[in-house]
Amino acid sequence: GEDVEQSLFLSVREGDSSVINCTYTDSSSTYLYWYKQEPGAGLQLLTYIFSNMDMKQDQRLTVLLNKKDKHLSLRIADTQTGDSAIYFCAEYNAGNMLTFGGGTRLMVKP
């Protein structure tokens, strides 16, 4: 079955870059997404990448996809305290559904 895995926790200093990693198992994934969840809030779509792309950049966010290794990463440049949240990667596959990872809690220290 589908499985999406992320590390639980990442701590960085304000101004540094953050890299959040994700691995998935379903090779039929068509789109891969990154969502952000702040405390007490719903999920906010940050960005997504189509499976035939290697990289996508959107302002401070860079998504890298290694389809051979089924590895996805989200790089946040110049991380700010407002970036502190839980980040979820998710894959959309032929089963017509999103499968989410367990989330990575990003803590940004001033």
Place this chain on the structure above:
Amino acid sequence: DSGVTQTPKHLITATGQRVTLRCSPRSGDLSVYWYQQSLDQGLQFLIQYYNGEERAKGNILERFSAQQFPDLHSELNLSSLELGDSALYFCASSVGGREASEQYFGPGTRLTVT
């Protein structure tokens, strides 16, 4: 604000009871998705409706059911509630149905079963 609304925001009820959660999608979106977020299971897809019809089914228990009405709002019915049903229930909406499209999430309904 994603444009997806969910009511109620919080719900506290007892085991064995039945509750209904409501979701209104963004204007123009035809698909509604329901997700459950709990500490032990993480975020799990439950069910999707597209323009009134069930489109995809995930890990939804038989005690749970959903529907989408002609005005496109959706309701998730949870019955014979158990303590383990305590969770955040999210609704999301998207324009499309079968193809991958961006899903926008509501703020969630926090259900506590005592």
